[in-house]
Amino acid sequence: MPPSAPIPGPFNPDTNPYMRPVAWAFAQPCFSRVTFVMGTQMGKSVTMENVIGHRLDEDPTPCLYVAPTKPLITGTVEPKFMAMFDECKSLASKYEARSTQTVKWIGGTKFRFAWAGSATELAADSAGLVLVDEVDRIVNTGEGDTTEIIEARGDAYADSKVGYTATPTHGKVERRKDERTGLWHWVPAEVKKIGSKVWQLWQSGTRHEWAVPCPTCSEYFVPWSGLLWWPGKGSKDECTPDEAFKQARLVCPCCGDMIEDKFRPWMNARGVAVAPGESIAKGGKIEGTADTAGFTHFSFWVSGLCSFAVKKSYGFLAKKLLAALRDGDPAKLLAVYNTGFGEVYAEAGDVPSWEELRALCWGYKAGELLLEPLRIYCTIDVQKNRLVYVVRAWFAGLGSMLLEHGELWGETDQDAVWDQLSELIDTEYGEHGISLTGIDIGYRDDKVYTFINLHKGRAIALRGREKLDKPFRKEVVEVNKQGKTRKRGDARWAFDSPLAKRWVHSRFGRPDNRPGWWLLHQQVTDDYCKQLVGEEWHESDGTFHQVGENHYLDCEAMQYILALRDKLHKRNTGALTRAELLQQVRPEAAPASPPAPAAADPEPAPEPSETPDEAPPPKPAPRARREDAPKAKARAGRFKVIRKSR
Numbered sequence: 001m002p003p004s005a006p007i008p009g010p011f012n013p014d015t016n017p018y019m020r021p022v023a024w025a026f027a028q029p030c031f032s033r034v035t036f037v038m039g040t041q042m043g044k045s046v047t048m049e050n051v052i053g054h055r056l057d058e059d060p061t062p063c064l065y066v067a068p069t070k071p072l073i074t075g076t077v078e079p080k081f082m083a084m085f086d087e088c089k090s091l092a093s094k095y096e097a098r099s100t101q102t103v104k105w106i107g108g109t110k111f112r113f114a115w116a117g118s119a120t121e122l123a124a125d126s127a128g129l130v131l132v133d134e135v136d137r138i139v140n141t142g143e144g145d146t147t148e149i150i151e152a153r154g155d156a157y158a159d160s161k162v163g164y165t166a167t168p169t170h171g172k173v174e175r176r177k178d179e180r181t182g183l184w185h186w187v188p189a190e191v192k193k194i195g196s197k198v199w200q201l202w203q204s205g206t207r208h209e210w211a212v213p214c215p216t217c218s219e220y221f222v223p224w225s226g227l228l229w230w231p232g233k234g235s236k237d238e239c240t241p242d243e244a245f246k247q248a249r250l251v252c253p254c255c256g257d258m259i260e261d262k263f264r265p266w267m268n269a270r271g272v273a274v275a276p277g278e279s280i281a282k283g284g285k286i287e288g289t290a291d292t293a294g295f296t297h298f299s300f301w302v303s304g305l306c307s308f309a310v311k312k313s314y315g316f317l318a319k320k321l322l323a324a325l326r327d328g329d330p331a332k333l334l335a336v337y338n339t340g341f342g343e344v345y346a347e348a349g350d351v352p353s354w355e356e357l358r359a360l361c362w363g364y365k366a367g368e369l370l371l372e373p374l375r376i377y378c379t380i381d382v383q384k385n386r387l388v389y390v391v392r393a394w395f396a397g398l399g400s401m402l403l404e405h406g407e408l409w410g411e412t413d414q415d416a417v418w419d420q421l422s423e424l425i426d427t428e429y430g431e432h433g434i435s436l437t438g439i440d441i442g443y444r445d446d447k448v449y450t451f452i453n454l455h456k457g458r459a460i461a462l463r464g465r466e467k468l469d470k471p472f473r474k475e476v477v478e479v480n481k482q483g484k485t486r487k488r489g490d491a492r493w494a495f496d497s498p499l500a501k502r503w504v505h506s507r508f509g510r511p512d513n514r515p516g517w518w519l520l521h522q523q524v525t526d527d528y529c530k531q532l533v534g535e536e537w538h539e540s541d542g543t544f545h546q547v548g549e550n551h552y553l554d555c556e557a558m559q560y561i562l563a564l565r566d567k568l569h570k571r572n573t574g575a576l577t578r579a580e581l582l583q584q585v586r587p588e589a590a591p592a593s594p595p596a597p598a599a600a601d602p603e604p605a606p607e608p609s610e611t612p613d614e615a616p617p618p619k620p621a622p623r624a625r626r627e628d629a630p631k632a633k634a635r636a637g638r639f640k641v642i643r644k645s646r
Contacts (some may be wrong), residue, residue: 011050014269016043018210021273025298026051026161033151033162035201039304039342040220041312044165047214048131049084051163052111057090060109061128064153070115077133078113120136127156135198136166147197168202171333171344172193175224181279181288184222184253185209186301194536196279196344205299206292210306211274212267213284219254220272220280223305225341227251229258230318236513236579241323248318250305261314268306276445304341317341351505351536354529360508361520367403367429368521370585371395374568375401375435378425379462379558381551382443387421389435390555394563395577397515403429405528405552412444418451425458436566438462438558441492449490461490462558464497466543471496472561493565498544500557502537515575528552632637 013020018038025034038044052063065081067073078101085091085104094107104111112125117140130153132138138146140213147164154160171194176187188203211220221227229251230244231237239247249258259267274280275290304312324332337345364370373393381388391404408424410417425434437459441448452459463475472495507518527549534550537543563569576584 011046016530017268018271018273018302018407019047021208021210021300022047023296024050025164028298029159031164031296031298032160033164033201033205035198035205036302037166037168037198037202037299037300037342038302039307039312040167040339041309042302042304042307042342045133048133048163048165049081052081052129052131053084053088053091055129056106056109057088057094060107061157062109062126062356063111064114064125064127064130065112066114066116066130066132066138066150068116068134072134073113073115095554097566115152115259125153126155126157127153128160129163130154130161131163131322132165133200134166134474135164136169138197139186147201164198164201166198167338168196168342168344169338170346171199172346173199173344175226176235180277182254183211183220183274183279184224187390193346194344199344200298202296202301205297206275206290206295208273208298208300210302211273212273212281212306213282214252214254214257215259215263215266217252217255218258218282219252220274220284222252222274223250223303225251225303225305225317225321225337225343225518228305228314228318228321230322234513236577238322240369241319241326244322245315245319248314250314264306264313265308266631268308269304270532273300279450302342304339304343312340345630351533352508354526354533357508357520357532358526358529361522361524362401364401364519364521364585366521366523367395369403369430369432370401370519370581373432374571375563375566376429376432377559377562378434378437379555379562380421380437380439381554381558382412382440382448383551384443385409387417388551388555389414389421390552390559391424391427391429391493392556392559393429393432394559394568395576396571396573398563399515399517399519399576399581400559400563401519402524404522404631405524405555409595412447418447421451422455425455434458436460436562438493440464440558442555452490461492462561463492463494464500464554464557465494466497468494468496468499471499471564493561495558497554497557498537500560501535501544501553503560504532504553504556505537510578512578515572515577517576517578532556 013023019036022034022036025031025365036044048065052065055061055063065073065077067077081104085095085106091106096105096108099105102113112127116132126333130150132147132150135147151162154162171189173189173194174187175184177184185207185211186203188207191200194200194203209222211222213220224545227250230248231239249260251257252259257329270284272280272284272286274286275292277291278286279294281287304317305314311439317336320332320336322338324336334345337343373395375394376391377394378389378391387408389404389408390402392400392402394400404427404543408417408420410420412418421437425437437455439448439452439459439461441461448461452461470531472493475492476490478530504518507516510517531549531552534548534553535544535546538545
């Protein structure tokens with residue numbers, strides 16, 4: 001290894017013994033494909049360098065190294081290989097002067113670097129050994145599955161091999177105990193629940209995992225994030241992230257012993273690769289037959305808890321995870337689970353049935369406030385013959401409660417229904433009015449902008465996008481659908497619609513010991529509940545698939561965006577957990593029926609890393625006139641019977 005490496009000098013496989021099975025698999029004729037998955041700084045790159053270097057030196061064959069971007073090749077990968085060639089005398093003596101930055105010649109054998117974003121580069125040469133780095137970052141070229149194009153490079157060689165590695169990304173998976181062996185393993189998930197390409201590849205192979213022995217009982221187990229412990233984990237007495245750093249331990253699932261980080265090297269030195277169906281005797285001997293015996297694809301996963309890096313201790317990972325869980329920042333959570341533990345992470349779990357959602361409603365009445373809100377928002381989804389609306393109050397810690405939902409009926413190209421909306425946004429809830437109204441555009445735009453201009457400072461236009469580089473951004477529309485130029489243009493707020501909907505789904509079954517509760521009143525309708533689960537998220541293609549009406553889901557998604565726009569996600573002072581909320585409100589505000597038990601370690605909601613400064617606080621809504629008795633009576637009546645759908 002070069003002087004700049006973390007551990008310079010001759011490569012020592014004892015440093016990260018969990019990479020031995022990977023090197024072994026590349027040397028086995030029975031495997032044509034090798035996939036290894038783990039977190040960052042665990043030795044993936046150096047293993048790939050060694051595999052290619054060994055092949056070029058001992059068993060020459062054309063080699064191809066594929067990286068997701070060209071700058072990564074020229075700025076990082078190629079310099080590392082050059083350092084290896086310089087340090088290894090046998091390779092240095094075979095290095096030819098005709099080599100270029102992207103094509104190396106070693107003793108007459110071609111070794112080429114290719115950028116995965118170019119179909120031309122991928123199809124340029126045949127190779128007996130192809131290694132693909134960071135496969136989860138590869139963008140499809142539009143000419144078919146990129147992995148299929150890559151693997152076709154080896155068709156000319158009978159003994160060709162393709163290797164894939166990456167830090168995994170998105171996915172919803174679970175672990176299950178094998179009653180035959182007593183070991184816990186990752187369970188292959190439906191493709192629609194896995195967005196990570198490398199994890200899809202891993203679960204299509206032998207599904208080996210790195211198992212280590214407990215220093216106390218000597219029984220073998222597979223470490224994963226769920227076995228990491230810190231004082232008070234998941235309780236109201238949970239310690240701080242700094243305390244977790246000092247006191248974190250790994251729990252042995254066999255004897256329950258608390259394992260200190262100092263035993264990590266000892267455990268790794270005795271570790272073994274095990275596949276489902278195999279058992280491990282004391283001493284590390286593999287017994288039994290793997291369920292995947294005979295597969296030609298060797299796949300291997302190693303937990304970040306087994307990293308050789310001194311910095312990546314149990315305490316370091318516990319601190320990072322606990323801090324991310326408390327922040328609820330999806331970027332931090334994704335980083336911890338992906339790069340720290342080498343696990344896939346899903347921002348939203350499985351959506352419950354509408355009946356289960358209906359059972360979660362609280363015992364407060366429509367239009368009733370349980371606490372003093374920070375803001376009250378009204379959001380509108382425009383249809384041909386009605387305006388679908390949701391009114392929700394927001395509190396510190398992104399807690400919120402539904403105040404009202406319904407439909408204002410009337411042809412939306414006529415003024416009458418918009419007059420109804422004007423009346424609605426003047427509604428008072430206790431002593432509080434609606435702070436801001438957000439209206440989805442894309443249909444009846446002229447009517448929407450007319451309404452917004454009549455209620456300046458109290459209403460804004462929103463536009464959902466399938467993908468956005470940030471949760472939302474302000475846009476100015478200067479040309480209408482007919483191609484006519486608007487004198488001043490119309491402002492609208494574009495937002496990441498899938499992100500917002502995933503956030504809404506993540507609120508269902510929010511655990512009692514965390515802020516960010518999302519309440520439904522006792523008069524919520526079946527139709528509302530059905531529409532909230534009217535779309536299904538597929539991790540495989542990163543899109544929502546509509547399975548029913550979804551107008552109320554759109555409205556609730558816009559509620560979240562308004563909260564982000566007004567920076568409510570930063571208002572944490574006085575934030576309450578659901579359990580603390582129960583203690584402050586009157587007894588009849590408790591859930592009408594016990595909520596469904598939350599899944600272990602549920603995913604916190606996505607929140608943005610930054611919020612534009614141009615979002616001004618909304619102007620307070622004018623109060624409804626108390627002397628207007630007929631209107632006041634009409635508003636009060638709306639809470640007795642929510643406006644019914646036809």
